[in-house]
Amino acid sequence: MAVRNNTEREEELVGAGARLDVEKFLEKCRMNGFQVAHVQSVEALVSVLADWASGWGVRKIVLGGLSKQLAERIRGEFTGREYMVLEIGGVEMEIEELRTGSLGVFRANAGIKETGGLVIFDNWASNLASLIPEYSVALLEMGEILQDYWMLAHLIRQTRPGGIAIISGPSSTSDIELTHVVGVHGPVGCGCIVAGLELDE
Amino acid sequence: MRGSSSMSRSRVLGALEKKWEVETRWRSMLAMHLKSREGMARLQQKYLEGVFESRKKSVENLERLVALTIESVKREGGNVYVAKTAEDARRYVASLAESRGVKCVIKSKSMTTEEIGLNDALLSQGVDVIETDLGERIVQLAGQRPSHIIAPAVHLSREEIARLVKERRGADLPPQPEAITRFFRQDLWADFKRAEMGVTGANIVVAETGQAVLVTNEGNGRLVATMPRIIVSIAGVEKIVETWDDAFNVLRVLPVSAVGRDATSYITVIGPRGMSRHVKVPEYHLVLLDNGRTGASNDPWLKDALRCIRCAACLDVCPTYRILGGHVFGDIYSGPMGVPWTAITKGLKDASEIAKYCVSCSLCLHVCPVRIDIPITISWIKHASGGKTLRERILTMYESYAVLGSRLPRLFNWLQGSRVSRRLMEGLLGIDRRRLMHRFRGGNLYEILGEKYLRRRSADVVYFPDTYAAYMDWSIGLLAVRVLEALGYTVAVPRTYGSGMPSIQYGFLSKARKVAEKNVEKLKSYAENGGRIVCSEPTAAYCLREAYPKILDTPSSRRVAESTWELTSLIAAESKTLSPSTRQPPNTYVFYHHPCHSRLLSPGRPSEDLLKRIGMNVATVDYGCCGIAGTWGMRRGAEGFLISAEIGRRVAEIILGTGCMEIATESSVCAQQLRQFSGLKVRHTIRYIAESLGIQSREEVVLNF
Known part of the structure; x- marks a missing residue:
């Protein structure tokens, strides 16, 4: 992953005059249909995940694109809570396993404050965890929130990702009589947790 | 032509026989239009400037951007093919599928693949082709083509879709959107897993990195780009933008204009190094389709259409599209933008077949986020493709009819009221006998005002009456002049010609040019001396300000355009002395109808504000066009009146629902439509102003409006 150094990123953004306004970002995400939380510790993060998983009725947690340390912390915290925790590894896994009754937890590379979007660069495991399961939750550090698309354009030019996904809500359609329905091909529900700590240490 | x-x-x-479809489409398009307008009202102007500049740059640099894209895709390890024609593109993808032994192709929504007829080509060589966008899948199962570019199945009811699923997929579902969606989630998942090739369209191609950008809500675009081992993106060359900044200029505006949201659920960026589920980097092909686009970029009338970002706002607002839908008003590309796009990709003859459904209301230009002048482009397509009817030619002589009527008012009023003569008029002139016609007052405005106004060489304001206020009912013109004088302006009224709108509307551009030249010649000296040209008829203001500079393209026409105002806009902007009047009867509840051309010309709601300023209780609803569109709504049966009546009835229902007592508007033809279908009294806004100034009494009998 090219963009992970939070301190460097924060310096760059602050240097560019950006206001890291987490609450406004989360408000925009909420308007887009995300569940949102702002946490200060891994324990709190896991607690939010467990609450949401319970609310959505899922018992399978699928981790994708998280650092080894963070994945281990989450797995550890969930041990003994009657959840199955899987990790999308470096080899091809049976994709069907990810699909039903699961919550994908993935690492987003950036958030867009103006539109309430979450960005994934190049990470195929994050991509799968955000797309295939019935529910998905993005993990993001405070310093990774960008003001708008044009800051993202700057980041794209710097890092040259091969693939990008910008997620701004659950999978949805209004194709039948303009009735809004969620969960067409991607997740039925989604969440975003912004952490006030370095997630990858 | 007869055939x-x-x-x-x-x-x-x-x-028109499909009542449910017409009603649903009307309500759906209105709802989508209102969402779009609400979003666009929030959008900062800088984003609109940004998207316009980026799209303009793309169209002006097509060939350079194609070369840059080729270089970028190759640098990243992908394959790129530039297809000159639809046939070339079809052959490339079909032979790729054949050479790789592909048995199943999954597709995300793509109008470009519709344009090249890809599905049929693949099916004919035994490949399963599965559309994965829900609406596209539904129309695929129905054996139809999309009727709307972003809501492909909007013409089908939930019951029809449930029936279709039972017939074609064997599942017995309740007719509920949730149940149907759940079924397709499962059903298509099996196809996502088995397909060897994924085909996507592209909303944008970014030349600097060679990547294709998809804007979706369902997630099927992401799955198509993630699951198969071969990925093909097909995009028209005009979709290329130079940089990521340009791409985000489009991405910031597209969802707002389309559905009123700041962002769709997913933006997916794919390229040679995408985010496939396969550990090995998949095989990636980008097919860039020309099919007439480069030629169009050098055509002064068609090049602007290449800026289109496919938001469909023009479909949602179009009065005839709302009634007829994309299977009638459309080819591959439907609705207003479908006309120039059919001309670009299939030629003028095919385009002229659907151009006839454009009524020149200009709302498509009003809502277009990249300012494509679709109505004048369609007029040119009608002009260039020939094949106009004798009746259309007769309708361009509307002003001559009005001049005669002003000289023989009794005869003309009798003829317009007699059943026998209305049948004759229908047969000979093509004017539907059911259409309520305006009565003639007799005489004309120039005679009433006298030489002083005709000969005045310099004035603050030059009044341009157009046909109705000059010849059919000069009382509107007289009131306009009296009100302007009461507000302190000196007024000149030189003898001018009618605006020529019927000629523009039906594509008689040579005739329209002649009229425009004569009017510009009459008005230019006033404009050069700082006089404002003022119109009480919004369509006249539209012609002077928007149409004449396009069809004449001269400094004088531009000078006249810059000086042109709508009457009520000028008063609203400059007169601070108007205040609530004691002369208005208490509790007069007025509905204000905003004419289409007025929306385009005058930002905000000046007339409505003006009515409120003089103490009126005003209601208004944004339903779009009332459906008469000049002489079009007078045309016989299916050529105009029947469609116009469908719109008129629905608009009247909305207006009557507000509980208002009468209707204010500025357009004489809108007044004709609103009177006919609402049964309410309709009055020109200037009458209320005149009453508040004590120039006209409310008891005065109004002839038409």
């Missing part, structure tokens, strides 16, 4: 027009008539009648 073509009778086919067109039967298509219109067929569409």
Whole structure:
């Protein structure tokens, strides 16, 4: 992953005059249909995940694109809570396993404050965890929130990702009589947790 | 031509018979339009400037951007093919599928693949082709083509879709959108897993990195780009933008204009190094389709259409599209933008077949986020493709009819009221006998005002009356002049010609040019001396300000355009002395109807504000066009009146629902439509102003409006 150094990123953004306004970002995400939380510790993060998983009725947690340390912390915290925790590894896994009754937890590379979007660069495991399961939750550090698309354009030019996904809500359609329905091909529900700590240490 | 027009008539009648479809489409398009307008009202101007500049740059640099894209895709390890024609593109993808032993192709929504007829080509060589966008899948199962570019199945009811699923997929579902969606989630998942090739369209191609950008809500685009081992993106060359900044200029505006949201659920960026589920980097092909686009980029009338970002705002607002839908008003590309796009990709003859459904209301230009002048482009397509009817030619002589009527008012009023003569008029002139016609007052404005106004060489304001206020009922013109004088302006009224709108509307551009030249010649000296040209008829202001500079393209026409105002806009902007009047009867509840051309010309709601300022209780609803569109709504049966009546009835229902007592508007033809279908009294806004100034009494009998 090219963009992970939070301190460097924060310096760059602050240097560019950006206001890291987490609450406004989360408000925009909420308007887009995300569940949102702002946490200060891994324990709190896991607690939010467990609450949401319970609310959505899922018992399978699928981790994708998280650092080894963070994945281990989450797995550890969930041990003994009657959840199955899987990790999308470096080899091809049976994709069907990810699909039903699961919550994908993935690492987003950036958030867009103006539109309430979450960005994934190049990470195929994050991509799968955000797309295939019935529910998905993005993990993001405070310093990774960008003001708008044009800051993202700057980041794209710097890092040259091969693939990008910008997620701004659950999978949805209004194709039948303009009735809004969620969960067409991607997740039925989604969440975003912004952490006030370095997630990858 | 006779064959073509009778086919067109039967298509219109067929569409009108589908009552549920017409009603649903009307309500759906209105809802989408309102969402779009709400979003666009929030959008900062800088984003609109940004998207316009980025799209303009793309169109002006097509060939350079194609070369840059090729270089970028190759640098990243992908394959790129530039297809000159639809046939070339089809052959490339079909032979790729054949050479790789592909048995199943999954597709995300793509109008470009519709344009090249890809599905049929693949099916003919035994490949399963599965559309994965829900709406596209539904129309695929129905054996139809999309009727709307972003809501492909909007013409089908939930019951029809449930029935279709039972017939084609064997599942017995309740007719509920949730149940149907759940079924397709499962059903298509099996196809996502088995397909060897994924085909996507592209909303944007970014030249600097060679990547394709998809804007979706369902997630099927992401799955198509993630699951198969071969990925093909097909995009028209005009979709290329130079940089990521340009791409985000489009991405910031597209979802707002389309559905009123700041962002769709997913933006997916794919390229040679995408985010496939396969550990090995998949095989990636980008097909860039020309098919007439480069030629169009050098055509002064068609090049602007290449800026289109496919938001569909023009479809949602179009009065005839709302009634007829994309299967009648459309080819591959439907609705207003479908006309120039059919001209670009299939030629003028095909385009002229659907151009006839454009009524020149200009709302498509009003809502277009990249300012494509679709109505004038369609007028040119009608002009260039020939094949206009005798009746259309007769309708361009509307002003001569009005001049005669002003000289023989009793005869003309009798003729317009007699059943026998209305039948004759219908047969000979093509004017529907059911259409309520305005009565003639007799005499004309120039005679009433006298030489002083005709000969005045310099004035603050030059009044341009157009046909109705000059010849049919000069009382509007007289009131306009009296009100302007009461507000302190000196007024000149030189003898001018009618605006020529019928000629523009039906594509008689040579005739329109002649009229425009004469009017510009009459008005230019006033404009050069700082006089404002003021119109009480919004369509006249539209012609002077928007149409004449396009069809004449001269400094004088531009000077006249810059000086042109709508009457009520000028008063609203400059007169601070108007205040609530004691002369208005208490509790007069007025509905304000905003004419289409007025929306385009005057930002905000100046007339409505003005009515409120003088103490009126005003209601208004944004339903779009009232459906008469000049002489079009007077045309016989399926050529105009029947469609116009469908719109008029719905608009009247909305207006009557507000509980208002009468209607204020500025357009004489809108007044005709609103009177006919609402049964309410309709009055020109200037009458209320005149009453508040004590120039006209409310008890005065109004002839028409």
